[in-house]
Amino acid sequence: MAKPRSAAASAALRDGLVIASHGRHCLVETPEGERLICHPRGKKSQAVVGDHVKWQASEDEGTIEQVVERKNLFYRQDEIRTKSFAANLDQVLILIAAEPEFSEHQLARALIAAEAERITPIIALNKSDLVVPFERAWARLAPYRRMHQGVLPLSLTASGEVDRATLMKLLAGKRTLVLGPSGAGKSTLINLLVPSASALTNEISYALNSGKHTTTSTTWYWVDVERTTGLIDSPGFQEFGLNHIEPMQLAKLMPDIAEHATDCKFYNCTHLHEPGCGVIAQVDSPARPGAINATRYRIYGELFAELSQSRY
Numbered sequence: 390m391a392k393p394r395s396a397a398a399s400a401a402l403r404d405g406l407v408i409a410s411h412g413r414h415c416l417v418e419t420p421e422g423e424r425l426i427c428h429p430r431g432k433k434s435q436a437v438v439g440d441h442v443k444w445q446a447s448e449d450e451g452t453i454e455q456v457v458e459r460k461n462l463f464y465r466q467d468e469i470r471t472k473s474f475a476a477n478l479d480q481v482l483i484l485i486a487a488e489p490e491f492s493e494h495q496l497a498r499a500l501i502a503a504e505a506e507r508i509t510p511i512i513a514l515n516k517s518d519l520v521v522p523f524e525r526a527w528a529r530l531a532p533y534r535r536m537h538q539g540v541l542p543l544s545l546t547a548s549g550e551v552d553r554a555t556l557m558k559l560l561a562g563k564r565t566l567v568l569g570p571s572g573a574g575k576s577t578l579i580n581l582l583v584p585s586a587s588a589l590t591n592e593i594s595y596a597l598n599s600g601k602h603t604t605t606s607t608t609w610y611w612v613d614v615e616r617t618t619g620l621i622d623s624p625g626f627q628e629f630g631l632n633h634i635e636p637m638q639l640a641k642l643m644p645d646i647a648e649h650a651t652d653c654k655f656y657n658c659t660h661l662h663e664p665g666c667g668v669i670a671q672v673d674s675p676a677r678p679g680a681i682n683a684t685r686y687r688i689y690g691e692l693f694a695e696l697s698q699s700r701y
């Protein structure tokens with residue numbers, strides 16, 4: 390006999406993990422590893438990949454009743470909209486390559502966004518087999534090699550097995566979002582770590598789009614059968630809007646600038662023109678060597694101007 394609806398409703402709140410989303414609906418995985426499509430109950434239960442949710446069965450699909458409080462939410466924001474990448478992350482792996490040439494601006498922006506949400510960034514430079522362009526890129530990354538955990542050199546197609554072992558050590562037991570510009574080798578990396586990835590992506594996009602094959606924006610993969618290591622593939626490294634960040638917050642979010650931002654005469658120093666500024670004193674130039682790379686300082690100034698402008 391069917392249970393009365395209200396009793397069934399209160400009894401049936403179950404745990405789930407959002408592993409893909411499309412529009413307003415998402416694919417939720419149960420602790421047992423089953424997957425089903427869920428729809429949000431209302432605006433408040435709108436979930437993103439990586440969210441833990443409480444859901445309830447309804448026919449063959451489900452309804453998300455609640456999004457469990459997030460540890461963090463990695464997102465970008467421009468004048469027009471906010472776009473969430475994923476929630477509850479441990480790390481962001483930013484994959485760039487010797488070729489095509491990467492944009493240092495985009496890299497700096499992604500690092501700032503990660504820092505703002507207290508997510509550990511890992512920078513990897515792929516295609517070390519392309520010797521000359523790799524050397525050039527490696528040199529450009531000098532200030533980044535001194536920050537965070539440094540820069541990890543990779544050659545995903547030439548030394549895949551070695552790289553897989555190195556990456557596995559960094560990723561094991563963690564939830565890592567992979568970001569990178571087009572052509573850097575993001576698909577190569579995902580396929581190396583999750584051999585079934587493309588089949589899975591097809592399956593997921595098919596399920597979420599009621600039979601139509603379209604690209605799903607963000608997708609979660611388990612690297613291991615025990616489901617302890619999560620890898621999240623997301624597009625959108627280009628156009629990394631930081632409108633959610635206050636200009637006065639910026640220095641704190643750039644470790645090489647932050648290190649000297651406490652040595653300023655004025656407590657509200659913008660580090661752009663003030664006398665007695667500890668940051669300006671450290672900017673490297675041919676005339677006067679310093680600890681802060683000149684390009685990094687220029688990026689700081691440009692971002693400060695951009696974020697100040699979008700506010701007024």
Ligand SMILES: Nc1nc2c(ncn2[C@@H]2O[C@H](COP(=O)(O)OP(=O)(O)OP(=O)(O)O)[C@@H](O)[C@H]2O)c(=O)[nH]1
Pocket residue numbers: 515516517518519543544545546547569570571572573574575576577578
């Ligand atoms: N030489 C060299 N080529 C590589 C390496 N890793 C990937 N590639 C090549 O770089 C190209 C781009 O790799 P993908 O994995 O498709 O890059 P992606 O970042 O997913 O690019 P999109 O699909 O455009 O987003 C492919 O032709 C790969 O074979 C590497 O270590 N060395």
Ligand SMILES: [Zn+2]
Pocket residue numbers: 650653654658659660661663665666667668669
């Ligand atoms: Zn200052």
